[in-house]
Amino acid sequence: MGVVYIGDRAVGKTHLALELTSPQGNYVRVFLANQNYQNLRANLLNLDGTTKPTQTIEKRSLNVEVRLPIGISKIAVDWIDSPGELFRRSWQSEHINEWENFKEMVGKSEGIFLIVPPYREILQPHIESENYVTQQQWCNRFNRWAEFFIYDCSQARRIVICLHKADLINCEIEQEISKLNYLPHGSPLNWLQRHNYVVNNYFQPVKSELEKINKSRSGLSVRCFITSIYYRSLLELPWIYLASYL
Incomplete structure (x- = not known):
């Protein structure tokens, strides 16, 4: 399996997957079978633009094409939507088959692309923070993902973790884009330098957990990014990384 x-x-x-299907891309384009951007919006979003809630585990197939200096790289991706209660023992015991299928799908993948939300303490002052978890809650949730990666994802070689909605984070977003930007010939930072910068500035509360994942077995590499649907260069960056190594 791919990613x-x-x-x-x-x-x-x-929204992230939807925006990547837009033809107005730089290096990355996402395709869903027999569906264009407008069809996808109608199928995946409510009339008010919000996403439809996920009650069960659902899988869709994506084809990602990334334009690299050496040519076009294609990545086969399984997009897995899951209920928010996925890691609750009560949900797992009541949905044994779904839970086992989820573990099997993710556990056999070479690459894993995980997106997580920002937490209250790093939001811009004007953002309604009640809609987001605290840093401690965020860390607790991340710890469950970390355990899952270590114990249930033995085939993974590349794990990409994206702190999404970077446009809400209290930072100078344009400066961050300039620093992290991908250029085919002569980017400001290499992939490891980008990872270290993002970890030190945005993933510091779970830095030890990231190190545990990285050290859990030989050949595994974890890289962190920040993403936003409003900044295409940030949105494409993790996919360019995956295409460069898988």
Whole structure:
């Protein structure tokens, strides 16, 4: 299997995938079988633009094309939508087959693309923070993902973790884009430097957990990014990374 695309509930997985199907891309384009951008919006979003809630585990197939200096790289992706209660023992015991199928799908993947939301403490002052979890809650949730990666994802070689909705984070977003930007010939930072910068500035509360995942077995590499549907260069960056190594 290639890559699975997963994430926390209401984090923006649908909008992220949807925006990547837009033809106005730089290096990355996403295709869903027999569907264009407008059809996808109608199928995946409510009339008010919000996403439709996920009650059961659902899988869609994505084809991602990335334009690299050496040519076009194609990635087969399984986009897995799951209920927010996925890691609750009560949900797992009541949905044994779904839980086992989820573990099997993700566990056999070479690459894993996880998106997580920002937490309250790093939001811009004017953002309604009640809609987001605290840093401690965020860390607790991340720890469950970390355990899952370590114990249930033995085939993964590349794990990409994206802190999504970077446009809401209290930072100088244009400066971050300039620093992290991908250029085919002469980017400001290499992939490891980007990862270290993002971890030190945005993933510091779970830095030890990231190190545990990286050290859990030989050949596994974890890289962190920030993403936003409003900034195409940030949106494409993790996919360019995956295409460069898978």
